[in-house]
Amino acid sequence: MKFLRFGAEGQEKPGLLDEGGLIRDLSGVIKDLTPDQLGAEALAKLADLDVEALPVVEGAPRLGVPVAGIRKVLAIGLNYADHAAETGAVPPKEPMLFSKAITSICGPDDPTELPASSTHLDWEVELGFVIGTRAKAIPAGTGLDHIAGYVLANDYSEREWQKDRAGQFVKGKSHDTFCPLGPWLVTRDEVADPQDLDMYLRVNGESRQKGNTSTMIHKVAFLVDYLSQFVTLEPGDVILTGTPPGVGAGMKPPRYLKAGDIVELGIDGLGTQRHEVVAL
Known part of the structure; x- marks a missing residue:
């Protein structure tokens, strides 16, 4: 569903x-x-x-975050080898974990805020999954059993804040609107193989990212097992799984978002998002 x-x-x-x-x-x-x-x-x-x-909802209402009461958002960095290469990074042997603030979550078509001090706002189309049952130190190979469903996400990142302003990645990942989710939560039974989903992202109609979840270094099932050894995963928790190549920071020269840009993205079976970048 x-x-x-x-x-x-x-x-x-x-x-x-x-x-x-x-x-x-x-x-x-x-x-x-x-x-x-x-x-x-x-x-x-x-x-x-x-x-x-069930009653039909008329018109085209705004869609919000598909799950209310999300408690935490965890994300995996450099989880596609070709994305790591384009940014000059070495793929980590173990998943690179960071978090995004709950206040960064927004609806799938809500505007994306460009903070006044932002100069390096970047895009990242990602497969996300939502935990359905509590996972703490679970046995290897049981990860998928704890997933309720999957969501499309954009892990917006302010690269200067992330890399040059000291501290952890969370600083560049957590501004308001930097984590649009949806349009839907697609239940696990409707996704035959989370490791075979095409994904794309365009900026102003120009293709920027095109990939498939098959090229993930650390797969979805393993990520649930792995993370549960360090962090108790609760129902409603969202995990973002990384992005394929094509981010602005990897272009030569780098290209970043500006006010008025339109970002469109999608993943097979999980719907699409569209954001207009608006200056604060």
Whole structure:
């Protein structure tokens, strides 16, 4: 199933996308799509609903973050060998972990803020997954069992803040709007192989990134196993899995976003996003 949340910011209602591409209102069934709704039993109950009996949402409402109450966002850096090469980095032997602030999360088509002091705002199309059941020091090979579903994400990064302003990556990754998620949470059963998904990103209609999740160094299932040894993963937690080549920092000369730019991205089966960059 493809779950979503629609409506004005702060007033979103739960919904789902039916097979005909219509948004169906779930607010008469559940109050919201929260971490409590992401376990196998809760998702099974929603899957048994008569979708055709749910109210159709008319028009084209704003879509919000597809899951309410996300507790943390973890991300993996340099997880595509060709992306590491374009930035002059050596791929790490173990996953490189950093976090993004919860306040960076926004809807899939919300504007992207260009902070007044930003000079190196970059893009990163990424596959994200959402935890459905708690994972702490889980046995190897069981990672996928803890995933509720997958989301499209853009790991926006201010490269000067990230690399030249001291401290950890989180500084350059966490401004408001730097983590658009959605449009949908696509349940695990609808993604046959998370390691075979085409992905792309365009800026002003020009292709910048084109890749496939098959070239990840550390695969999705392993990442859940691995991270659970260090961090307890709770329902609703989001993990971003890295980006393929084509980021602005890797271009010669580097190219970064400016006010008025339009960023479009997508992943097979997970939908698309469109952002206009707006100056603060």
